[in-house]
Amino acid sequence: MSTERKTTPEAPESPESGPRPARVTAAAALVALEGLALLAGGVYMLALGISGSPDDAKQAWTGGITLMVLALLPLLAARGLLKLRRWSRGPAIITQIMALPVAWQMLQANSAAIPAGIVLALCAVVSLVLLINPATTEALGVQGPGNVQDQK
Template sequence: MTQTTRTEPTRRPPTAVRVAAGLLILVAAVAAALGLLEAFNVRPERAVVGIGSTILLVAYAVGLIIVARGLLRLRSWSRGPAVATQVVQLPVAYSFLGGATTWVGVVLGLVSITTIVCLVLPSSTRALVPHLLNRSD
Protein backbone atom coordinates (compact mmCIF):
# COMPACT_ATOMS: atom_id res chain seq x y z
CA MET A 1 0.00 0.00 0.00
CA THR A 2 1.47 3.30 -1.07
CA GLN A 3 1.02 6.27 1.19
CA THR A 4 0.94 9.67 -0.40
CA THR A 5 1.63 12.82 1.51
CA ARG A 6 -0.49 15.79 0.81
CA THR A 7 1.54 18.93 0.50
CA GLU A 8 0.35 22.48 0.42
CA PRO A 9 0.81 24.05 -3.00
CA THR A 10 3.90 26.18 -3.11
CA ARG A 11 3.07 29.87 -3.18
CA ARG A 12 5.57 32.44 -4.29
CA PRO A 13 5.98 35.38 -1.91
CA PRO A 14 4.93 38.78 -3.25
CA THR A 15 7.70 41.12 -4.33
CA ALA A 16 7.26 43.26 -1.22
CA VAL A 17 7.84 40.26 1.05
CA ARG A 18 10.92 39.25 -0.94
CA VAL A 19 12.30 42.81 -0.69
CA ALA A 20 11.71 42.84 3.08
CA ALA A 21 13.40 39.45 3.47
CA GLY A 22 16.34 40.60 1.34
CA LEU A 23 16.78 43.72 3.47
CA LEU A 24 16.69 41.61 6.64
CA ILE A 25 19.37 39.35 5.17
CA LEU A 26 21.45 42.40 4.28
CA VAL A 27 21.21 43.75 7.84
CA ALA A 28 22.03 40.27 9.16
CA ALA A 29 25.15 40.11 6.99
CA VAL A 30 26.32 43.50 8.25
CA ALA A 31 25.62 42.52 11.87
CA ALA A 32 27.51 39.23 11.46
CA ALA A 33 30.46 41.01 9.84
CA LEU A 34 30.58 43.57 12.66
CA GLY A 35 30.38 40.75 15.19
CA LEU A 36 33.28 38.93 13.58
CA LEU A 37 35.32 42.13 13.38
CA GLU A 38 34.66 42.69 17.07
CA ALA A 39 35.71 39.10 17.84
CA PHE A 40 39.07 39.62 16.16
CA ASN A 41 39.65 42.95 17.91
CA VAL A 42 38.91 41.94 21.50
CA ARG A 43 41.52 43.40 23.84
CA PRO A 44 42.25 41.85 27.23
CA GLU A 45 41.25 45.00 29.12
CA ARG A 46 37.76 44.91 27.56
CA ALA A 47 37.29 41.21 26.94
CA VAL A 48 33.83 41.00 28.49
CA VAL A 49 32.50 43.87 26.37
CA GLY A 50 34.12 42.53 23.21
CA ILE A 51 32.88 38.98 23.67
CA GLY A 52 29.43 40.19 24.70
CA SER A 53 29.18 42.45 21.66
CA THR A 54 30.25 39.60 19.40
CA ILE A 55 27.65 37.24 20.84
CA LEU A 56 24.86 39.83 20.57
CA LEU A 57 25.68 40.82 17.00
CA VAL A 58 25.98 37.24 15.76
CA ALA A 59 22.79 36.19 17.59
CA TYR A 60 20.95 39.16 16.07
CA ALA A 61 22.20 38.15 12.63
CA VAL A 62 21.06 34.55 13.10
CA GLY A 63 17.67 35.73 14.34
CA LEU A 64 17.20 38.00 11.34
CA ILE A 65 18.09 35.17 8.96
CA ILE A 66 15.54 32.88 10.63
CA VAL A 67 12.88 35.59 10.35
CA ALA A 68 13.78 36.31 6.70
CA ARG A 69 13.52 32.59 5.92
CA GLY A 70 10.11 32.56 7.57
CA LEU A 71 9.02 35.49 5.40
CA LEU A 72 10.19 33.75 2.24
CA ARG A 73 8.23 30.66 3.28
CA LEU A 74 5.20 32.86 4.00
CA ARG A 75 5.04 31.89 7.67
CA SER A 76 2.69 34.25 9.46
CA TRP A 77 4.78 34.20 12.68
CA SER A 78 7.68 35.93 10.89
CA ARG A 79 5.91 39.21 10.20
CA GLY A 80 5.76 40.36 13.84
CA PRO A 81 9.46 39.87 14.62
CA ALA A 82 10.44 41.40 11.28
CA VAL A 83 8.45 44.57 11.96
CA ALA A 84 9.50 44.68 15.63
CA THR A 85 13.22 44.51 14.85
CA GLN A 86 12.87 47.33 12.36
CA VAL A 87 10.89 49.51 14.78
CA VAL A 88 13.66 49.02 17.36
CA GLN A 89 16.24 49.77 14.68
CA LEU A 90 14.74 53.22 13.96
CA PRO A 91 16.00 54.84 17.22
CA VAL A 92 19.37 53.19 16.61
CA ALA A 93 19.44 54.82 13.18
CA TYR A 94 18.51 58.16 14.74
CA SER A 95 21.41 57.86 17.18
CA PHE A 96 23.85 57.85 14.26
CA LEU A 97 22.60 61.16 12.84
CA GLY A 98 25.08 64.02 13.13
CA GLY A 99 28.72 64.24 12.18
CA ALA A 100 30.61 61.60 10.26
CA THR A 101 28.08 58.83 10.99
CA THR A 102 25.05 60.59 9.49
CA TRP A 103 25.17 58.37 6.42
CA VAL A 104 24.90 55.27 8.63
CA GLY A 105 21.78 56.65 10.29
CA VAL A 106 20.19 57.57 6.97
CA VAL A 107 20.88 54.17 5.40
CA LEU A 108 19.74 52.27 8.48
CA GLY A 109 16.60 54.38 8.74
CA LEU A 110 15.73 53.92 5.08
CA VAL A 111 16.24 50.16 5.33
CA SER A 112 14.00 50.00 8.41
CA ILE A 113 11.23 52.13 6.93
CA THR A 114 11.33 50.27 3.62
CA THR A 115 11.12 46.91 5.39
CA ILE A 116 8.18 48.02 7.54
CA VAL A 117 6.30 49.45 4.56
CA CYS A 118 6.90 46.28 2.54
CA LEU A 119 5.48 44.16 5.35
CA VAL A 120 2.31 46.19 5.91
CA LEU A 121 1.33 46.47 2.25
CA PRO A 122 -1.95 44.74 1.40
CA SER A 123 -0.19 42.18 -0.80
CA SER A 124 2.07 41.19 2.10
CA THR A 125 -0.86 41.01 4.50
CA ARG A 126 -2.78 38.76 2.11
CA ALA A 127 0.23 36.48 1.72
CA LEU A 128 1.36 36.34 5.35
CA VAL A 129 -1.91 36.38 7.29
CA PRO A 130 -4.62 35.11 4.94
CA HIS A 131 -6.60 33.61 7.84
CA LEU A 132 -7.29 37.13 9.10
CA LEU A 133 -8.78 38.15 5.79
CA ASN A 134 -11.03 35.09 5.51
CA ARG A 135 -12.76 35.49 8.87
CA SER A 136 -16.42 36.26 9.03
CA ASP A 137 -17.07 38.39 12.11
Protein backbone atom coordinates in the same frame (compact mmCIF):
# COMPACT_ATOMS: atom_id res chain seq x y z
CA MET B 1 -3.52 5.89 29.20
CA SER B 2 -4.31 5.43 25.56
CA THR B 3 -1.80 4.49 22.91
CA GLU B 4 -3.94 5.95 20.17
CA ARG B 5 -2.47 8.82 18.30
CA LYS B 6 -4.45 12.03 18.52
CA THR B 7 -4.67 14.01 15.34
CA THR B 8 -5.30 17.70 15.27
CA PRO B 9 -6.02 19.70 12.18
CA GLU B 10 -3.04 21.81 11.40
CA ALA B 11 -3.28 25.19 9.78
CA PRO B 12 -1.39 25.38 6.54
CA GLU B 13 1.90 27.21 6.85
CA SER B 14 1.52 28.88 3.48
CA PRO B 15 -1.91 30.12 2.45
CA GLU B 16 -0.89 30.33 -1.18
CA SER B 17 0.90 27.77 -3.22
CA GLY B 18 1.54 30.26 -6.01
CA PRO B 19 4.61 32.39 -6.59
CA ARG B 20 5.94 34.63 -3.85
CA PRO B 21 5.03 38.31 -4.32
CA ALA B 22 7.90 40.67 -5.13
CA ARG B 23 7.11 42.78 -2.06
CA VAL B 24 7.69 39.81 0.23
CA THR B 25 10.94 38.96 -1.54
CA ALA B 26 12.15 42.57 -1.25
CA ALA B 27 11.22 42.72 2.44
CA ALA B 28 13.03 39.43 3.06
CA ALA B 29 16.12 40.74 1.26
CA LEU B 30 16.21 43.94 3.34
CA VAL B 31 15.66 42.06 6.60
CA ALA B 32 18.40 39.57 5.67
CA LEU B 33 20.72 42.46 4.80
CA GLU B 34 20.24 43.93 8.26
CA GLY B 35 20.85 40.52 9.83
CA LEU B 36 24.05 40.10 7.84
CA ALA B 37 25.20 43.58 8.90
CA LEU B 38 24.64 42.65 12.55
CA LEU B 39 26.53 39.41 12.04
CA ALA B 40 29.43 41.25 10.36
CA GLY B 41 29.53 43.78 13.21
CA GLY B 42 29.65 40.96 15.74
CA VAL B 43 32.47 39.19 13.90
CA TYR B 44 34.37 42.50 13.67
CA MET B 45 34.02 43.11 17.41
CA LEU B 46 35.18 39.56 18.16
CA ALA B 47 38.17 40.06 15.86
CA LEU B 48 39.05 43.22 17.78
CA GLY B 49 38.77 41.28 21.03
CA ILE B 50 41.03 38.52 19.73
CA SER B 51 43.64 40.92 18.36
CA GLY B 52 43.76 42.79 21.65
CA SER B 53 43.30 46.23 20.12
CA PRO B 54 40.09 47.34 21.93
CA ASP B 55 40.19 49.21 25.21
CA ASP B 56 38.39 46.38 26.99
CA ALA B 57 38.68 42.86 25.58
CA LYS B 58 35.76 41.53 27.67
CA GLN B 59 33.52 44.26 26.33
CA ALA B 60 34.54 43.42 22.76
CA TRP B 61 33.82 39.73 23.31
CA THR B 62 30.47 40.41 24.96
CA GLY B 63 29.43 42.94 22.33
CA GLY B 64 30.50 40.68 19.48
CA ILE B 65 28.62 37.65 20.80
CA THR B 66 25.56 39.79 21.54
CA LEU B 67 25.48 41.18 18.01
CA MET B 68 25.88 37.72 16.54
CA VAL B 69 22.99 36.37 18.62
CA LEU B 70 20.84 39.40 17.74
CA ALA B 71 21.54 38.72 14.06
CA LEU B 72 19.62 35.45 14.35
CA LEU B 73 16.24 37.22 14.68
CA PRO B 74 16.28 39.05 11.34
CA LEU B 75 17.99 36.16 9.55
CA LEU B 76 15.35 33.67 10.72
CA ALA B 77 12.59 36.17 9.92
CA ALA B 78 13.97 36.66 6.40
CA ARG B 79 14.04 32.91 5.86
CA GLY B 80 10.46 32.67 7.08
CA LEU B 81 9.38 35.47 4.77
CA LEU B 82 10.96 33.70 1.81
CA LYS B 83 9.01 30.57 2.72
CA LEU B 84 5.80 32.62 3.23
CA ARG B 85 5.52 31.70 6.91
CA ARG B 86 2.94 33.72 8.79
CA TRP B 87 5.02 33.93 11.99
CA SER B 88 7.93 35.66 10.25
CA ARG B 89 6.19 39.01 9.81
CA GLY B 90 6.18 39.82 13.55
CA PRO B 91 9.93 39.36 14.15
CA ALA B 92 10.68 41.23 10.92
CA ILE B 93 8.56 44.20 12.01
CA ILE B 94 10.09 44.17 15.50
CA THR B 95 13.56 44.23 13.96
CA GLN B 96 12.68 47.29 11.87
CA ILE B 97 11.17 49.12 14.83
CA MET B 98 14.34 48.42 16.84
CA ALA B 99 16.49 49.66 13.94
CA LEU B 100 14.89 53.11 13.85
CA PRO B 101 16.29 54.38 17.21
CA VAL B 102 19.68 52.91 16.31
CA ALA B 103 19.60 54.82 13.02
CA TRP B 104 18.60 57.98 14.89
CA GLN B 105 21.58 57.65 17.24
CA MET B 106 23.89 57.07 14.28
CA LEU B 107 22.56 60.24 12.65
CA GLN B 108 23.39 62.22 15.83
CA ALA B 109 27.08 61.28 15.60
CA ASN B 110 29.67 63.53 13.99
CA SER B 111 31.46 60.75 12.19
CA ALA B 112 31.28 58.22 9.41
CA ALA B 113 28.28 56.70 11.19
CA ILE B 114 25.99 59.32 9.60
CA PRO B 115 25.88 57.64 6.14
CA ALA B 116 25.37 54.26 7.81
CA GLY B 117 22.52 55.77 9.83
CA ILE B 118 20.89 57.09 6.67
CA VAL B 119 21.12 53.66 5.01
CA LEU B 120 19.78 51.91 8.12
CA ALA B 121 16.87 54.34 8.43
CA LEU B 122 15.97 53.92 4.77
CA CYS B 123 16.15 50.13 5.01
CA ALA B 124 13.98 50.11 8.13
CA VAL B 125 11.31 52.43 6.72
CA VAL B 126 11.16 50.67 3.34
CA SER B 127 10.99 47.27 5.08
CA LEU B 128 8.17 48.45 7.35
CA VAL B 129 6.21 49.74 4.36
CA LEU B 130 6.71 46.45 2.54
CA LEU B 131 5.77 44.37 5.60
CA ILE B 132 2.53 46.21 6.36
CA ASN B 133 1.47 46.33 2.71
CA PRO B 134 -1.89 44.58 2.17
CA ALA B 135 -0.40 42.37 -0.56
CA THR B 136 2.25 41.14 1.88
CA THR B 137 -0.22 40.45 4.67
CA GLU B 138 -2.47 38.57 2.24
CA ALA B 139 0.42 36.51 0.87
CA LEU B 140 1.47 35.57 4.40
CA GLY B 141 -2.09 34.79 5.46
CA VAL B 142 -2.12 37.40 8.21
CA GLN B 143 -5.66 38.31 9.26
CA GLY B 144 -6.70 41.60 10.74
CA PRO B 145 -8.14 41.96 14.22
CA GLY B 146 -11.73 41.84 12.93
CA ASN B 147 -11.20 38.66 10.91
CA VAL B 148 -10.74 36.17 13.75
CA GLN B 149 -12.11 32.77 12.80
CA ASP B 150 -14.07 30.55 15.14
CA GLN B 151 -11.86 27.76 16.43
CA LYS B 152 -14.57 25.59 18.01
